[in-house]
Amino acid sequence: xxxxxxxxxxxxxxxxxxxxxxxxxxxxxxxxxxxxxxxxxxxxxxxxxxxxxxxxxxxxxxxxxxxxxxxxxxxxxxxxxxxxxxxxxxxxxxxxxxxxxxxxxxxxxxxxxxxxxxxxxxxxxxxxxxxxxxxxxxxxxxxxxxxxxxxxxxxxxxxxxxxxxxxxxxxxxxxxxxxxxxxxxxx
Numbered sequence: 001x002x003x004x005x006x007x008x009x010x011x012x013x014x015x016x017x018x019x020x021x022x023x024x025x026x027x028x029x030x031x032x033x034x035x036x037x038x039x040x041x042x043x044x045x046x047x048x049x050x051x052x053x054x055x056x057x058x059x060x061x062x063x064x065x066x067x068x069x070x071x072x073x074x075x076x077x078x079x080x081x082x083x084x085x086x087x088x089x090x091x092x093x094x095x096x097x098x099x100x101x102x103x104x105x106x107x108x109x110x111x112x113x114x115x116x117x118x119x120x121x122x123x124x125x126x127x128x129x130x131x132x133x134x135x136x137x138x139x140x141x142x143x144x145x146x147x148x149x150x151x152x153x154x155x156x157x158x159x160x161x162x163x164x165x166x167x168x169x170x171x172x173x174x175x176x177x178x179x180x181x182x183x184x185x186x187x
Contacts, residue, residue: 016108017041017130018101020088020118022050022142024059025167026069027159029140033132034083037112040130043082045105046070051087057179060146061172063087072162098125149173150180 017037021030037044048066053059061069070085088104091097098121111122111129122129140158148155156164167173 014042015040015110016043016045016106017110017112018045018047018105018108019112019132020047020049020101020115022053022059023048023066023069024061024142025145025159025172026066026073026163027140027142027145029135031073031160032135033112034079036132038079038081038083040112041081041110043084045108046083046085047101047105048085048087050090052089055175055179057146057176057183058143060176060179065166065170065172069163069166072166073160076160076162094121097121098127146176149176 017040019033019037021033023030034044034046048063048070050059051063054062054065067085067087074083086104088101091100094117102125109128111118111127112132113119113122113129114131114134119129119131145155145158147153148158159167
């Protein structure tokens with residue numbers, strides 16, 4: 001394939017954003033963040049963070065399950081910009097985290113995040129970190145969704161329909177309840 005010079009300059013001028021989350025589970029707030037990030041970039045890299053963590057109360061879903069949640073959500077949207085989903089394990093040394101992120105991903109211009117540590121680390125590395133407007137923050141937090149599942153309270157309206165169906169399909173709600181019981185057994 002031959003790239004024309006005009007295409008090359010367009011490629012270099014494209015704004016690529018990064019949106020990082022644990023997505024435990026993916027909820028409507030994440031969907032709104034993706035929409036915001038796409039409105040402010042030409043391409044979006046969605047990074048599933050803490051990829052090595054699963055089957056813990058705070059991280060009940062595997063990386064593959066989180067991929068599937070995001071993919072099923074994206075299939076219901078008509079986004080006309082490229083979106084790449086990838087993942088990254090945690091590293092114990094925060095000062096190396098941004099270097100690790102940069103080594104995992106293609107060139108990017110912005111990180112979209114409200115996480116204070118991501119903001120500090122990104123800005124110290126000279127990256128632009130753009131805060132994402134919160135959407136129904138009081139109820140759209142994965143921690144609160146997991147708590148609702150444990151207590152048997154309604155949670156279906158907090159996640160996109162395909163995500164809800166997938167969590168039910170894999171027994172993810174039952175897993176969260178079992179993990180809560182297992183955590184109590186340990187203490």
